[in-house]
Amino acid sequence: MTGESDDETYTLDDELLARARIHAREVVDEYDVSVDLGALEWDVSARAKRRAGACRWHADREVATIVLARRAYEAYDWPAFAAVVRHELVHAWEFQQFGESGHGPRFLERAAELDAPRHCQSFSDPRYVLHCLEDHCDWRAERHRASQPVKAPDQYRCGACGGSYEVEHVESGRTWTSASGFGGVKAALGDRW
Structure with missing residues (x-):
């Protein structure tokens, strides 16, 4: 142990x-x-x-x-x-x-x-942030690994309004809205990915 x-x-x-x-x-x-x-x-x-x-x-x-x-x-x-x-x-x-x-x-x-929370506050910075692209929606979600919604955002929808979203690679600020965009940003960043 x-x-x-x-x-x-x-x-x-x-x-x-x-x-x-x-x-x-x-x-x-x-x-x-x-x-x-x-x-x-x-x-x-x-x-x-x-x-x-x-x-x-x-x-x-x-x-x-x-x-x-x-x-x-x-x-x-x-x-x-x-x-x-x-x-x-x-x-x-x-x-x-x-x-x-x-x-x-x-x-x-x-x-x-027991005064125990249902969810705990984050203790590390996310690697990716998902942002809704709709003007009226301020939905965002944080991710620490390249899950399917990060790799292919065009296959998923905003968690609040159902609109499209973009993914931001936090360290570089680069964004994408599709699987090909994910591949392009990953390739462009190389070792900085």
Whole structure:
């Protein structure tokens, strides 16, 4: 498990996990949440760029693993990160009680009781931003990887009004509205892509 060390040197991961575990115990006690902390494992992701946390269910062992993003811990203040821990505890509760979890009404009700957000604020800059091209619409969406809506925006529609949108490569400011435009910008940027 990430964060454990063989010597007396403590890492940022050790700190993150210790604070998360302590907060989880406080939440379980204060809010009387029926999460079995003995059937809960913790891990740290050094790679996560978008998700501050995740909860995975291992049905074969009936154990939930909460994975917390180191980058989020470094970017957020403690109250914001503690909210991430509470959010993932709601998932752990759902998995332990019902064998499944999502962001539906049951989750939202329990999350509200724990003052846990449905979604966490971003802790890294997006690589791409999608902008609606309609004058009356200010819809935008951020993406961190080149998903299909980024690669072929002409095959998708604005999430608010259904109009066309363009994709911006944030670092360069270059934009495109089609799959061929994506290929052209990628080729033009070369190593700067």
